[in-house]
Each structure stands twice: as C-alpha cells, then as structure tokens.
Amino acid sequence: MAPSYQDKSNLDEIIFSRVRAVVLNLVNTKERIDKEGIKGDSGDNLKRLLSQTIEIVEQQIESVLDEIGEIKREDVKIRRSSRIHRVLEEFLYLLDLVQSGTQQIQTELGYLVRTALKELQHSDIKILIIPGSSLSTTNLSIGLENLFEFFTDVRSFIQSDFPFYWIIYAPPSFTRAPLNWPLIGHEIGHMLERQKWNLVKDYYPYPIVSSPVRLPYSTRDTKSYYAQEFQADFVALTYFGPIFARRLLAIYYTRELVISPTHPSWTERFGAIAQKLEETGFVTEASDLKAVSVEESSLISRDRIEHLSEIIVKTAEILGQANCDYNPNDIEEKKAASRLERLALYTKDMRTLLNVADKVLRKKKASISGTNAESRKRDLESDFDYILRDSIRLSYVKQFVQPAMDLDRNSTSS
Amino acid sequence: MKAYHIQPNEMTPAALFEDFHKRAWLRNRISNALMAIALFEVESKSGNLSKYVNDGLAVSDDCSTILEQIAQNHVDYQYPDYTAKVLMDILTNRLVQEPDRSKLDRYREGFSAAQKVFEMIQKQEQPDEEMVEKTKQVIEEIDSEIESTYASEENLYRGSFIPR
Numbered sequence: 001m002a003p004s005y006q007d008k009s010n011l012d013e014i015i016f017s018r019v020r021a022v023v024l025n026l027v028n029t030k031e032r033i034d035k036e037g038i039k040g041d042s043g044d045n046l047k048r049l050l051s052q053t054i055e056i057v058e059q060q061i062e063s064v065l066d067e068i069g070e071i072k073r074e075d076v077k078i079r080r081s082s083r084i085h086r087v088l089e090e091f092l093y094l095l096d097l098v099q100s101g102t103q104q105i106q107t108e109l110g111y112l113v114r115t116a117l118k119e120l121q122h123s124d125i126k127i128l129i130i131p132g133s134s135l136s137t138t139n140l141s142i143g144l145e146n147l148f149e150f151f152t153d154v155r156s157f158i159q160s161d162f163p164f165y166w167i168i169y170a171p172p173s174f175t176r177a178p179l180n181w182p183l184i185g186h187e188i189g190h191m192l193e194r195q196k197w198n199l200v201k202d203y204y205p206y207p208i209v210s211s212p213v214r215l216p217y218s219t220r221d222t223k224s225y226y227a228q229e230f231q232a233d234f235v236a237l238t239y240f241g242p243i244f245a246r247r248l249l250a251i252y253y254t255r256e257l258v259i260s261p262t263h264p265s266w267t268e269r270f271g272a273i274a275q276k277l278e279e280t281g282f283v284t285e286a287s288d289l290k291a292v293s294v295e296e297s298s299l300i301s302r303d304r305i306e307h308l309s310e311i312i313v314k315t316a317e318i319l320g321q322a323n324c325d326y327n328p329n330d331i332e333e334k335k336a337a338s339r340l341e342r343l344a345l346y347t348k349d350m351r352t353l354l355n356v357a358d359k360v361l362r363k364k365k366a367s368i369s370g371t372n373a374e375s376r377k378r379d380l381e382s383d384f385d386y387i388l389r390d391s392i393r394l395s396y397v398k399q400f401v402q403p404a405m406d407l408d409r410n411s412t413s414s
Numbered sequence: 415m416k417a418y419h420i421q422p423n424e425m426t427p428a429a430l431f432e433d434f435h436k437r438a439w440l441r442n443r444i445s446n447a448l449m450a451i452a453l454f455e456v457e458s459k460s461g462n463l464s465k466y467v468n469d470g471l472a473v474s475d476d477c478s479t480i481l482e483q484i485a486q487n488h489v490d491y492q493y494p495d496y497t498a499k500v501l502m503d504i505l506t507n508r509l510v511q512e513p514d515r516s517k518l519d520r521y522r523e524g525f526s527a528a529q530k531v532f533e534m535i536q537k538q539e540q541p542d543e544e545m546v547e548k549t550k551q552v553i554e555e556i557d558s559e560i561e562s563t564y565a566s567e568e569n570l571y572r573g574s575f576i577p578r
Contacts, residue, residue: 063460063462067453067458067460067462070453070458070460072452072456073452073455076550079554080445080448083442087442090438132427133427136427137428138429138432142435143431143434143435144435145439146438146439146442147435147438147442149438149439149442150442150445150446150462152462152465167428167431169426169428218492
C-alpha cells in the first residue's frame with residue numbers, strides 16, 4: 001500500500017525537494033564534466049551530448065513538477081515522482097560510469113579505432129569505449145531516448161544531434177593487450193551496418209527486439225542476426241587482415257568469446273573466416289582455423305541464409321571502394337619485423353604493425369628456453385605491449401595530428 | 415514454449431544495457447498513462463497531456479493485442495516486441511509456469527477498459543468513473559509487477575553489469 005500523506009501541499013514540497021536535489025547533483029556533475037572533460041575518442045562530442053541533456057533536464061524539470069503539483073491523486077504523485085527520481089538517478093550512475101570507465105581505456109585503442117574509421121571513410125561515427133564483461137556494442141543514443149521518455153526535448157535533441165552514439169564495452173583482458181585490438185573490427189562492422197550500410201536489413205529486416213532476452217525461433221530474425229555476425233567478421237578480417245583470425249583463435253579456448261543464440265556457431269564462423277583467408281592467400285592461417293575442432297551447432301546453418309553471399313559481395317564492394325582492404329606489402333612487413341625484433345617502434349601503418357608483431361612475438365617467444373623461460377616470455381609480452389602502444393600513438397600523430405599542425409602553421413605564416 | 419530464454423549470464427553488457435533501457439521506456443510510458451488520467455481529471459492545460467493520452471492509448475492497445483494473442487496460443491508465441499516479452503514474464507513468472515489464467519483474464523478486461531477510457535479522453539469525453547478506476551488499477555498493477563519481476567536486474571549502473 002502506498003504511504004499516505006495528509007497535507008497535500010507538504011507532500012508536494014517533499015517530492016519537489018527530492019527531485020530538485022537529484023537535478024542539482026546532475027548540474028554539479030555537468031560542471032565537473034565541463035571542467036574535466038571526458039577522456040577518449042569523440043570525448044568532446046560526448047561532453048556536448050551529456051552536458052546538453054543535463055541542461056534540458058534542468059530547463060524542463062519545473063514543468064514536470066508542476067504537473068505533479070496539479071494532480072489530486074496522491075498515489076499517482078508518488079509513482080510519478082519515484083519514476084522521475086529513478087530516471088535521473090540512473091543517468092547520474094551512467095555519467096559516473098562514463099567518467100570513470102573512459103579513464104581505464106588506453107588512449108591508443110581510441111587512436112586505432114579512429115584510424116580505422118577514417119580509413120573506412122566514416123570518421124563521423126561516434127564511439128565511447130568503456131569497460132564491460134565482454135566485447136559488445138550498442139547505441140547509447142537509443143538508451144538515452146528510452147530513459148528520458150518523458151523529457152520530450154531531450155529526446156528531440158538526441159534524435160536530431162546524436163541519433164547514433166555507440167558504446168563499445170571492452171573487457172580488461174582485451175583493452176590491456178594491444179595485440180587483441182583488431183578484434184574490435186567486428187564491432188566496427190556492426191556499427192557500419194547499422195548506421196551506414198543497412199545491407200543486411202535490405203534482405204533480412206532487423207528484428208524488432210534488437211538485442212533479445214527471449215529469442216523466438218523465428219527463422220527470419222535468426223537469419224538477420226546471423227547475417228550481421230558473418231558480415232561483421234568479414235569487415236574485421238578484410239580491414240585488419242589475418243591478425244583478426246589469429247586473435248580470435250587465441251582467445252577461443254578460454255571462452256572469452258560470447259556464445260549466444262544470436263550468434264552463429266564458431267564452427268561456421270571459423271569456416272567462413274577460413275574461406276576468406278584462403279581466397280586472399282593466407283593459407284597457413286586458414287588451415288590453423290580449420291584445425292580447430294569445434295562442434296557447436298547453430299539454430300540454423302549458414303547455407304540457409306540464402307542472401308548471405310550477396311550481402312558479403314556488397315560489403316566487399318563498399319570496402320573495396322574505400323580502398324581499405326589489408327594488403328600486406330613485403331617490404332613494409334620486413335621493415336616492421338626488423339624493427340620489432342630489435343624492440344624498436346614501427347610507425348608507418350598500424351595494421352602492418354599488428355599483423356607483423358603477432359608473428360614476431362610468437363617467434364621470439366618460441367626461441368626462449370632454459371632458466372626462467374616463462375618469466376622472460378612474460379617480460380617480452382609486456383615489452384611488446386609498450387612498443388605496440390607507443391607505435392600506434394606515434395603512427396596516429398604522424399598520420400593525423402602532424403599534418404593538421406603543419407597545415408595550421410602554414411596558414412598562420414602565409 | 416518455442417523460444418530460447420537467454421539467461422542473464424549469456425547476455426553481453428550491450429544486451430543488458432538495451433534490456434534495461436527498454437524496460438525504463440515501458441515504465442515511463444506506463445507512468446505517462448497514469449498521468450494522463452490524473453491530469454485529465456483536474457482539467458489540466460499541460461502541453462504534455464495529449465502525448466500522455468497517446469502513450470496511454472498505445473500501451474493499452476499493445477497490451478490488449480498481446481494478451482489476446484497469448485490467450486489464444488501461448489505455446490507458439492512469437493514475441494513481436496519488448497512489451498510482449500514483459501507481459502509473458504509477468505504471466506508465467508519468467509517462464510517457470512503456464513500463464514496465470516486469472517491474471518490474464520483480469521489484465522485483458524483491464525486493458526480493454528483502458529482502451530475505451532483513453533479513446534474517450536482523446537475525444538475530450540468524460541469516461542465512466544468505474545472504467546477509470548479499472549484502468550488505473552490494471553496500469554498500476556502491471557507497473558508494480560514489472561518492478562518486482564525484474565527487481566534483481568534493476569542495478570545496471572551500480573558497479574556491476576552482472577545481474578545480482
């Protein structure tokens with residue numbers, strides 16, 4: 001039974017004071033965000049999204065409270081205020097999570113993602129990377145629209161200015177190991193499909209429940225989910241090259257990959273990846289994948305997704321137009337290998353760096369034996385993490401920051 | 415039931431995020447529906463009233479259709495949207511039992527009244543008081559049921575993405 005309050009005006013006062021208190025917390029958080037900023041890729045955009053949302057809430061809250069003051073039904077007043085308070089409280093949690101979470105993400109991971117998006121010719125895509133238990137992606141903007149259902153101006157603002165703002169959740173074992181970073185190519189594939197391409201949607205409409213907790217045995221929905229997964233693997237492999245397949249394999253047995261009914265079986269995913277590797281001449285990597293004995297079954301087999309090959313062909317065409325397939329260059333690979341073997345930085349191209357680093361590290365580890373071999377291997381891995389991060393950072397500066405600075409300097413001097 | 419019930423430990427953080435916010439959306443619309451009734455009663459001039467009435471009507475229409483479908487055949491139910499999933503969870507205690515028939519009938523009756531009430535409010539007509547009470551009752555009951563059914567998962571941002 002809802003608590004009763006004799007004096008209606010006093011009840012309003014208590015409710016209003018609690019709601020205004022949480023709004024004040026939001027305003028204070030906004031000031032903190034404005035002052036400290038948000039670390040990471042698209043941080044300024046994110047700051048604008050969150051700060052402006054708070055500003056609108058601050059502007060609208062009095063009219064929302066006026067409505068509560070207007071109504072007579074006490075139980076509805078209490079339910080409404082508890083709902084509003086809850087929404088604002090959840091938003092506060094989100095803000096704290098974003099501020100603390102982004103601090104834990106290596107800046108260089110953001111540089112790699114930003115470089116990939118620029119090379120894929122979609123540098124307008126906005127991303128927030130925060131820690132999470134498994135690598136996965138969702139649209140923050142839709143989450144906020146749902147959360148602020150009754151703050152109509154917040155919804156309008158998000159729909160017009162930020163219809164897509166992606167959150168990528170990344171586990172610590174992923175974010176702290178740069179060699180695993182190409183796995184994020186799969187998430188980039190999902191974002192491109194959802195925000196830019198809609199190639200899968202043309203054949204298999206996205207299921208109404210985008211991320212279900214109850215998956216009906218609907219063949220059409222399953223085809224849509226699976227086609228998106230095969231396509232995302234294809235994007236990651238095409239852009240990052242065989243390192244994507246090697247890192248998938250590296251984390252497969254420790255079950256760091258989510259096995260879910262919305263995803264095809266690993267048997268089929270590895271099969272599709274191996275096929276693409278063979279076609280592009282990476283025969284060793286293809287046979288390594290084929291050697292994995294996985295016997296998981298999917299809800300439906302790949303063959304039953306009748307338009308999958310058309311979706312993949314169209315995806316390949318788009319990637320080809322952006323001219324961003326990973327094409328290994330012998331001379332560059334040798335240069336990179338030579339530098340990495342000496343534990344020196346290689347800053348020409350991030351994808352060559354990662355593909356070669358994986359091979360060099362394996363070779364160097366294999367050559368370590370004798371006393372303290374395991375400890376020396378760990379030290380080597382740690383050294384490689386630093387070298388990769390430094391190389392990625394410098395590569396990003398050379399490709400994007402330095403040219404912009406030069407341009408700025410030239411325009412100032414002229 | 416021909417559906418795969420994805421366990422919370424099989425859900426990615428992204429899926430948990432979507433699930434949590436979808437639920438917030440549904441409860442916000444339910445809250446709007448209650449506000450529509452309360453504001454109409456006091457002849458409010460709030461600019462949001464027509465939106466709240468539309469939300470109330472939409473919630474009632476959705477729930478009526480879904481409950482009708484569940485009543486006809488819950489075994490092969492196809493879950494057209496998130497509201498369907500929530501109603502089925504409430505009726506079956508998250509799929510551990512057959513749908514509770516008495517609840518199902520009560521909700522069908524309640525949302526049928528709610529449809530009429532919101533249609534009348536939309537037309538600026540005065541709905542019957544008994545129907546209004548029935549509407550309010552069913553909406554409040556559903557809201558409370560959602561809260562208790564998912565109580566263990568209402569902690570998305572509180573330090574953990576893994577449901578308690």
